[in-house]
Each structure stands twice: as C-alpha cells, then as structure tokens.
Amino acid sequence: MSDYQTYDLGDVRLQRGATLRACKLAYKTFGTLNPAKDNAIVYPTWYSGQHYDNEWLVGPGKALDPARYFIIIPNMLGNGLSSSPSNTPEPYDGPRFPQVTACDNVRAQHRLVTEKFGIRTLPLVTGWSMGALQTFHWGALYPDMVQRIAPFCGSAKCSRHNVVFLEGVKAALTADAAWNEGWYGSAKPARGLRAMARVYAGWGFSQAFYREELDLKTLGYSSLEDFLVSFWEGFFLPKDANNLLAMLWTWQNGDISDNELYRGDLKKALGAITAKAYVMPGATDLYFPPEDSQFEVAHMPNATFVPIPSIWGHFAGGPGTSPKDVDFVDQKLRDLLAR
Amino acid sequence: MSDYQTYDLGDVRLQRGATLRACKLAYKTFGTLNPAKDNAIVYPTWYSGQHYDNEWLVGPGKALDPARYFIIIPNMLGNGLSSSPSNTPEPYDGPRFPQVTACDNVRAQHRLVTEKFGIRTLPLVTGWSMGALQTFHWGALYPDMVQRIAPFCGSAKCSRHNVVFLEGVKAALTADAAWNEGWYGSAKPARGLRAMARVYAGWGFSQAFYREELDLKTLGYSSLEDFLVSFWEGFFLPKDANNLLAMLWTWQNGDISDNELYRGDLKKALGAITAKAYVMPGATDLYFPPEDSQFEVAHMPNATFVPIPSIWGHFAGGPGTSPKDVDFVDQKLRDLLAR
Missing domain, CATH: 1.10.1740 (Rna Polymerase Sigma Factor; Chain: A)
Known part of the structure; x- marks a missing residue:
C-alpha cells in the first residue's frame, strides 16, 4: 500500500556505458492533469530525499497548488525507491550499481512525462539542491518544452569546491x-x-x-x-x-553540458536555457554559494538572480525546515508562475 | 641534534584535573634577548604544526626580525615535540594523555618566558589559528605583561560551528x-x-x-x-x-574566559585584554569567519579589526602558503609594533 507509483522504463542505456535493466522510476503525483495537458510541474528529489520529503512545498493555497497544477515528483535514481543499489537484482546490485548521471535521470523523467502522461509542455520545473541540478538539466536538455525553471540551492554543474x-x-x-x-x-x-x-x-x-x-x-x-x-x-x-x-557520484558528476548536445561547453548549455528562470541560492549556503548562481544567471538569457535572504545555509531551501524561507520560496514560485 | 630546546616544567596540574608529570615544553628561539629583556615576542604554534612551521614569518627584514627581537616559538602541548600522547610514558601515554586546555598551554609558556628567561614584558604575542587562540589567552591571562597581540585566523573562544x-x-x-x-x-x-x-x-x-x-x-x-x-x-x-x-580537544575547548579569572564571562575576558590588538581574520575563512572577530573587537578596549583580503580561506594566515597574504600579515605586524 505505497503512496507512490512506478513507471517501468525497460532497459536504459546510461551515459557512462552500462545498461540499467528493467529500470524503475518511482513517482508521486498531486492534482489532476487537465485536458490540454499543460498544467504539469516536475519537482525532482534531492540527495537521499524521497518524494514525501518534497511535499512541504505542495498544498492548497501554495504556489504548487494541486487544485491548479498536476505536480509530478520523480524519485532520483539511487534514492532507494527508483532503481537503486539497494533494490536492483544481481548482478548490478549494491556497489555494482552503475554510474548514473543527472542527465540519465532527467531523460528517464522525460520519458515518464511524455510517454506515460503525454505531456508536451511544462509550465515549471523546480527543485532543491540535487533537485536544482535536475531542474537545470530539464532547462538545458528540453528548452522547447520547459517554460520556466526555479532551481534553488543548487547548481548547473558541481563546482570544484x-x-x-x-x-x-x-x-x-x-x-x-x-x-x-x-x-x-x-x-x-x-x-x-x-x-x-x-x-x-x-x-x-x-x-x-x-x-x-x-x-x-x-x-x-x-x-x-x-x-x-x-x-x-x-x-x-x-x-x-x-x-x-x-x-554522491551523480552529484559530483553533475554537469548540464556533459552530453552530446553541449560537449562540455557550460556557457553554451546555460545559454540554451530559454525558460524564464529564477535561480535562487541560499545567501549563506556553504556548498552552493551565491557567486556560482550569479555566474549561471549571467549566461542564461531569461534568468533572474534571486538569493534567499537566510542564515539557514543550505537548508534555506528545504526541506521545509525553516518556515520563513519556505514562505520566501513559495512566494517566488508564485511570482515566476505569474510571469 | 635537534634545532630546538626543551624546558622541564616538572609536574603540571592541569585545568581539568589531571597532572602532567615531568611536563616538557619544546621551543625554539631566534635573535637575542636584550639586557633590558624587553624585546621578546611569543609566537605559539597551530593545530598539528611544529616550531619550524612558524618560521615563514620570521627573518631579516621582516616584522619579526631576529636582529631586533628575541622571538620564542613554543610548541603546543600535544604537537609531538612538547609533551604529547606520542612521547609521554605510561600510564599517561596515547589515548590516556590528559585533557590540556589552551589556558594550560599559555600558563606553561608563561613559566618558560618568566622562569627561564626572566622576561617581564612582551612587546608582542602573535599566532595563526590555534596560535591565535593562545595569543588571545596571553592577552586575557597576562594583561599587564603583554603590550600588543596580533591573533590571525583564530578566535578567543571556539565557536559552535x-x-x-x-x-x-x-x-x-x-x-x-x-x-x-x-x-x-x-x-x-x-x-x-x-x-x-x-x-x-x-x-x-x-x-x-x-x-x-x-x-x-x-x-x-x-x-x-x-x-x-x-x-x-x-x-x-x-x-x-x-x-x-x-x-583537537584543546581547540574545541578553547575559551579565554573558561578559568577562575573570568568564570565563563567571555565579554569580561575580552574586555580585560588591554593590549593594543590587531585581530586579523581571513576574509574568506570558513571556520573562523570575520563576524566572530568583529564580535571580539567590539568587546576589546584597544583592538582593531584587520581582515586579510584574500580568497585563500583559512590559509590566508599561514603557513606561508600564499605569498601575497604573507606580505599583508607581515606589514600589519610592522604597523602594530610601531604603535
């Protein structure tokens, strides 16, 4: 009696060469997809988080209101619900689980969104931390599909620090x-x-x-x-x-330009993100410092730098730990959706 | 044929209750103590550093010029040269080595300075990192003896972060x-x-x-x-x-007010540091952030906040890793000594 569903992706060929056989994408949805199929929001999970860890930003009266939007929370590969070391059968179990990139994740999510639901446009993709990494990937890999992105407390490429x-x-x-x-x-x-x-x-x-x-x-x-x-x-x-x-490997190797579209050219990949974007770092985040977000915004055509004024560090962005910051992020999502 | 000397302190009763028997303080000196015995500078070591790791700031033409000053570098207890887990005989060897505070360290150094050398006044005490912690202790424990202090990239009390x-x-x-x-x-x-x-x-x-x-x-x-x-x-x-x-225990428990003089009143202890002080944090130091130095300076009667403008983080202050920052610290020590 789980609170989520699973989409079978079949055998997925991964960026780094392995094949993830009988790959499963676990997800949860909120609200109803409208007949035009133009009210869906994708909201990926973060490092070690599962879909229920994202729910703090979803609810009646919030920007992500299920009465208005069809909200899809896909679980990241490796997080224990989607295909992961802990649930993959031999021989790819445990430490033999293959290297999965954020690009692999977002391509799998794209299949869920298009194949399962027939969605062709997304008013918004948003996410915290590694969810922000996936959000940037959505913008760079599917610019014609994604109208807006709001990555918060995350980056388009894992910095050296x-x-x-x-x-x-x-x-x-x-x-x-x-x-x-x-x-x-x-x-x-x-x-x-x-x-x-x-x-x-x-x-x-x-x-x-x-x-x-x-x-x-x-x-x-x-x-x-x-x-x-x-x-x-x-x-x-x-x-x-x-x-x-x-x-952790997925995180360290996160890079929106590390694929055949952009071939390592980060500025080109950022420039391809035509979605209206609010890039929202935590003002005191120690591992996603605002300076990195400013670099990203400078190379994105429709992006605004929106730092979260908070001393909660990385937790300014989630998972609902800091009530004042929850309100800030929610309000900014509302603003962005109205644009 | 070591390049340092050792002072025998005998049995030292420590703040936390143990006795460090046959306690040894290893130290190295540069220059000559003048007849008036008023040209000595104490320059304690940092976390895991030994006296030779401090020498980057000492030399002809530098603020700490052996031609002018008698520079004493005492090795911190626990650093492998002074009494330490690695060189203390049974039964206080290894993990049984007792808890030693920064206050214990500075009281031991005070005995070296006064008993061994007969010094009654110090133009300057300075140090990096845990050396700064000991420097603050010198100022708070011996205000009548210490004319100037220049703690850099360190604090008077280990912050919670x-x-x-x-x-x-x-x-x-x-x-x-x-x-x-x-x-x-x-x-x-x-x-x-x-x-x-x-x-x-x-x-x-x-x-x-x-x-x-x-x-x-x-x-x-x-x-x-x-x-x-x-x-x-x-x-x-x-x-x-x-x-x-x-x-590490000494560091975590560092606090100039944790003694019978100040009984945990940090503001009182800071207020007792009458020495002319340059408090010099690294502008981008992640564990000794400038804000903590500003608090200290606000409660010290003769202190100036002198951040080191550098992106070298904690290493803005040592050990000679960043040449530009070495010049900055050296120049500020020169300024302070001239005041």
Missing part, C-alpha cells in the same frame, strides 16, 4: 571497515554513516545558524550534541550506504 | 577501526587519517580558491585529486592520531 566537500563526506563513510567496499550485506556501516552525518553537519547550516543557536532556539534540540545525534546521525543512519554513494 | 566542523574531522579519523580507540600501536589508522585530510580539504581553502583553481595555478598541483592526495593526505598521514585528537 563542492566536489571536495563531497570527497570528505565519502571518505568519512568509507573509512569504516564495515563498509567493506560496499559488500556490507545486512550489517550496515553504522560508524561510517554517523561519521558522514557529522561531517555534513558543519556544511548543511551556516556559521551564523550555529552562532544564533537556531538548532536549539528554533528547531528545539536540547544541546548541540543532541542536534548532531538526533538530527544528523538520525538522518543518515536509516539510509543505505551504497545508495548514498551512488547519488 | 567550529566545534561542529571539528566533530566531522574527528568522526572521519575515528571511523577507521584501525584507530582502535587510540590503541593502534605501531599500525597507524591510515585510512582514518586520509579521510580526515579529505574532510579538512573543503574547509581549509575557500570556495573561491577552488573556483579559481589556485591549487593548480598557484600551488602547482597537477589535478584536484593530486592536491587532495599530495597536499592534504600527505599533510596528515605522518602525524600521530592521538596527538591530533588531543590538540
């Missing part, structure tokens, strides 16, 4: 001998997952967030250590290590 | 089962040390440093991965894990 941040996360997880090169079976590498969580904790929120003690005063944790254990370790411990590493 | 950053570093190192709670003997936890290095890599330099590819263009590494392995893993692999963890 972001690659390094993720190397630290990966190194912490894989320093645990229980990880065993991914062949950990039913005994998960708990120590590595906890270490990864602690590494992530310093990056997820800004210096000012911790300085102002919002972990205690707003989120209600009883101490800094309580926040590290309950919020951060509690977040990563239930997740599958191979899934996390598969998505 | 800095604590979290260090939790990530610690978790990565200790996720390696070879660490074995510190009882690793002769088989060092290489995987954990490498993981720790990769975590550190994202914090040590700024986003802009990596964006501008200064690892390649200025430092001359052949690729980002080469920088991670050669610079970062190469930096931490030779170091002793227990030493690193002992100093």
Whole structure:
C-alpha cells in the first residue's frame, strides 16, 4: 500500500556505458492533469530525499497548488525507491550499481512525462539542491518544452569546491571497515554513516545558524550534541550506504553540458536555457554559494538572480525546515508562475 | 641534534584535573634577548604544526626580525615535540594523555618566558589559528605583561560551528577501526587519517580558491585529486592520531574566559585584554569567519579589526602558503609594533 507509483522504463542505456535493466522510476503525483495537458510541474528529489520529503512545498493555497497544477515528483535514481543499489537484482546490485548521471535521470523523467502522461509542455520545473541540478538539466536538455525553471540551492554543474566537500563526506563513510567496499550485506556501516552525518553537519547550516543557536532556539534540540545525534546521525543512519554513494557520484558528476548536445561547453548549455528562470541560492549556503548562481544567471538569457535572504545555509531551501524561507520560496514560485 | 630546546616544567596540574608529570615544553628561539629583556615576542604554534612551521614569518627584514627581537616559538602541548600522547610514558601515554586546555598551554609558556628567561614584558604575542587562540589567552591571562597581540585566523573562544566542523574531522579519523580507540600501536589508522585530510580539504581553502583553481595555478598541483592526495593526505598521514585528537580537544575547548579569572564571562575576558590588538581574520575563512572577530573587537578596549583580503580561506594566515597574504600579515605586524 505505497503512496507512490512506478513507471517501468525497460532497459536504459546510461551515459557512462552500462545498461540499467528493467529500470524503475518511482513517482508521486498531486492534482489532476487537465485536458490540454499543460498544467504539469516536475519537482525532482534531492540527495537521499524521497518524494514525501518534497511535499512541504505542495498544498492548497501554495504556489504548487494541486487544485491548479498536476505536480509530478520523480524519485532520483539511487534514492532507494527508483532503481537503486539497494533494490536492483544481481548482478548490478549494491556497489555494482552503475554510474548514473543527472542527465540519465532527467531523460528517464522525460520519458515518464511524455510517454506515460503525454505531456508536451511544462509550465515549471523546480527543485532543491540535487533537485536544482535536475531542474537545470530539464532547462538545458528540453528548452522547447520547459517554460520556466526555479532551481534553488543548487547548481548547473558541481563546482570544484563542492566536489571536495563531497570527497570528505565519502571518505568519512568509507573509512569504516564495515563498509567493506560496499559488500556490507545486512550489517550496515553504522560508524561510517554517523561519521558522514557529522561531517555534513558543519556544511548543511551556516556559521551564523550555529552562532544564533537556531538548532536549539528554533528547531528545539536540547544541546548541540543532541542536534548532531538526533538530527544528523538520525538522518543518515536509516539510509543505505551504497545508495548514498551512488547519488554522491551523480552529484559530483553533475554537469548540464556533459552530453552530446553541449560537449562540455557550460556557457553554451546555460545559454540554451530559454525558460524564464529564477535561480535562487541560499545567501549563506556553504556548498552552493551565491557567486556560482550569479555566474549561471549571467549566461542564461531569461534568468533572474534571486538569493534567499537566510542564515539557514543550505537548508534555506528545504526541506521545509525553516518556515520563513519556505514562505520566501513559495512566494517566488508564485511570482515566476505569474510571469 | 635537534634545532630546538626543551624546558622541564616538572609536574603540571592541569585545568581539568589531571597532572602532567615531568611536563616538557619544546621551543625554539631566534635573535637575542636584550639586557633590558624587553624585546621578546611569543609566537605559539597551530593545530598539528611544529616550531619550524612558524618560521615563514620570521627573518631579516621582516616584522619579526631576529636582529631586533628575541622571538620564542613554543610548541603546543600535544604537537609531538612538547609533551604529547606520542612521547609521554605510561600510564599517561596515547589515548590516556590528559585533557590540556589552551589556558594550560599559555600558563606553561608563561613559566618558560618568566622562569627561564626572566622576561617581564612582551612587546608582542602573535599566532595563526590555534596560535591565535593562545595569543588571545596571553592577552586575557597576562594583561599587564603583554603590550600588543596580533591573533590571525583564530578566535578567543571556539565557536559552535567550529566545534561542529571539528566533530566531522574527528568522526572521519575515528571511523577507521584501525584507530582502535587510540590503541593502534605501531599500525597507524591510515585510512582514518586520509579521510580526515579529505574532510579538512573543503574547509581549509575557500570556495573561491577552488573556483579559481589556485591549487593548480598557484600551488602547482597537477589535478584536484593530486592536491587532495599530495597536499592534504600527505599533510596528515605522518602525524600521530592521538596527538591530533588531543590538540583537537584543546581547540574545541578553547575559551579565554573558561578559568577562575573570568568564570565563563567571555565579554569580561575580552574586555580585560588591554593590549593594543590587531585581530586579523581571513576574509574568506570558513571556520573562523570575520563576524566572530568583529564580535571580539567590539568587546576589546584597544583592538582593531584587520581582515586579510584574500580568497585563500583559512590559509590566508599561514603557513606561508600564499605569498601575497604573507606580505599583508607581515606589514600589519610592522604597523602594530610601531604603535
């Protein structure tokens, strides 16, 4: 009795050469596709998130109102619901799960949207973090189909610093001998997952967030250590290590120009995004700094730079953690949809 | 035939209750103490650094000119030369090495300076990073003795965000089962040390440093991965894990007010620093952000906020990695000494 559906993509040939056989795309929809099929919004998931982690931005009275729009949340490949290391049968299971790019993800989502629903135009694609990466890909790969994009707290190409941040996360997880090169079976590498969580904790929120003690005063944790254990370790411990590493690879290798359309020319790929765009970084995001968004906007023909004024760091954009920022993002989506 | 000397402190009672027996303080001096004994500068070391790692700021024609000043570089307790987990005999060896605060360090240094050399006044105390933490302590613990301080890329109290950053570093190192709670003997936890290095890599330099590819263009590494392995893993692999963890504890618990003089009142402790002070954060330092320095300066009676205009992140302040920033710090020390 799951709350989502699955689309069978069959055998999918991936950018890096492997074939993901009997590939499954899990998704959830809200609202109703209208007869003209022109009211659909695609809203991809983020690193380790699943469709229900996106729902904070969907609801009556919000910009993403199911009474008006048909909202599709596709689960990213590797996230445990769509085809992933944890649910793919031998021989491509676990650490043998193939390398999947953001481009592979968005092409799979495009098949869902066009083949399953017969949709030919999208008023909006939006997403947080790796969801923003996929949003940029939608704009660059399907410019004639996508009317608007609103990537928030994410980038069109993983920056070098972001690659390094993720190397630290990966190194912490894989320093645990229980990880065993991914062949950990039913005994998960708990120590590595906890270490990864602690590494992530310093990056997820800004210096000012911790300085102002919002972990205690707003989120209600009883101490800094309580926040590290309950919020951060509690977040990563239930997740599958191979899934996390598969998505981390997708993230590090994210690049809208790394395909046969743009052949590594990032400026060309950004220039091809004709959609009306609000590019919305968190003002204090430590791994998607606003400077990178400004570069993107400078090379996109119809883009506006809309920083989220917040000390919540990366979490200015989700997943609903900061109520004030939720309102900001929601209002900007409303503005963009009205344009 | 070492290039440093050692001062025997005897049995030292530490703030947290243990006694460090036959405590040794390793130090190196440059120049000559004048007959009036009023030309000495104390320049403590940083996290995992040893005295020779500080020498980039000392030399003929520099502000710290041995022809004019008697420069004392005391090695921090835990750094492998002064009393440390790696060189302390049973039963306080390895992971049993006691908790040592920055206050303990500076009190030990004060004994060296006064007992060994008979010095009663110091024209300057300066230091980078944890050296800055010790510098702040000199100003707060011995205000009548210290004429000037120049802490750069450091703080008077470890911020909560800095604590979290260090939790990530610690978790990565200790996720390696070879660490074995510190009882690793002769088989060092290489995987954990490498993981720790990769975590550190994202914090040590700024986003802009990596964006501008200064690892390649200025430092001359052949690729980002080469920088991670050669610079970062190469930096931490030779170091002793227990030493690193002992100093990390010292860092996390650094606080000039955590003693019987100020009883946790940070503003009072800052207010007691009557020395002329240049507080010099790196403009893009990710774990000692300039905002924390501004708070300190606001509560110090004779302090000036002097940010180092640099995209080198924490390494704007040392250890001589960025030539332009070396010149800036040197010039500011010259200015301060002339006041």
